[in-house]
Amino acid sequence: MTLYAPLCPVSPDVSKDLAPVSMGTTILAVSYKGGVILGADSRTSTGSYIANRVADKITPLSDKVYILRSGSAADTQAISSYVQLYIAQHQSEEGEEITVKVAARLATNLAYQNKDNLQAGLIIAGWDKVNGGSVWGVPLGGTMISAPYAMGGSGSAYIYGFCDKYWREGMSEDEAKTFVVRALSHAMARDASSGGCIRTVTIDANGPRRDFVPGSQVPITYGELAGNRTQ
Known part of the structure; x- marks a missing residue:
């Protein structure tokens, strides 16, 4: 069996009857001094219809490596499942935890070799004993990019300026988490395809820790995002 065999293609007779569907989300991963923080909104949309208001877009690949998913939910779930299997096999054979880069x-190999059949934008982040915390972006097409922070989804277009201004190297865990929540809140306030609650996962040498911001507590004004709450 070939390790990176193409995922099952859609039958031509079926695919020609499927109309394109607009989907959106906002995902963000940030490195800080000691680890990484992954964050995502929870809205799954199908065109103008909200299919799921509380979707979990942060999926564990191993104990200390997680993946953020944007694009087609089915495509990204399929990739995640394959990668989980390959990682489990790798760790069983090697007897040690996989690195974030591997x-x-x-994920990149699967996305690239099936780029004509998939709509998948991914971010892989986590902690390993070789490189510490690291973030890897895998946008549509299967390119693999290492960066101090990465974002994706339709809402990311609204926060490039925000992230360029407020991200800084060597942030503490609390500073990085505040940055992630504010950036996601900013995107959710402006992107109709992003919304719901905010889920975050913090990963360091001690492992992952999940957190949650209910939709009712997500700030929606610029003043709140900048730290100056407006009345």
Whole structure:
């Protein structure tokens, strides 16, 4: 069996009857001094219809490596499942935890070799004993990019300026988490395809920790995002 065999293609007779569907989300991963923080909104949309208001777009690939998913939910779930399997096999054979870079490479190979059939934008982030915390972006097409922070989804277009201004190297865990929540809130306030609650996962040498911001507590005004709450 070939390790990176193409995922099952859609039958031509079926695919020609499927109309394109607009989907959106906002995902963001940030490195800080000691680890990484992954964050995502929770809205799954199908055109103008909200299919799920509380979707979890942060999926574990191993104990200390997680993946953020944007694009087609079915496509990204399929990639995640394959990568989980490959990682489990790798760790069983090697007897040690996989590095974030290797996990990202597995996802990249699947995304690239099936780029004509998939709509998948991915971010892989986590912590390993070789490189510490690291973030890898895998946008549509299967390119693999290492960066201090990465974002994706339709809402990301609204926060490039925000992230360029407020991200800084060597942030503490609390500073990085505040940055992630504010950036996601900013995108959710402006992108109709992003919304719901905010889920975050913090990963360091001690492992992952999940957190949650209910939709009712997500700030929606610029003043709140900048730290100056407006009345």
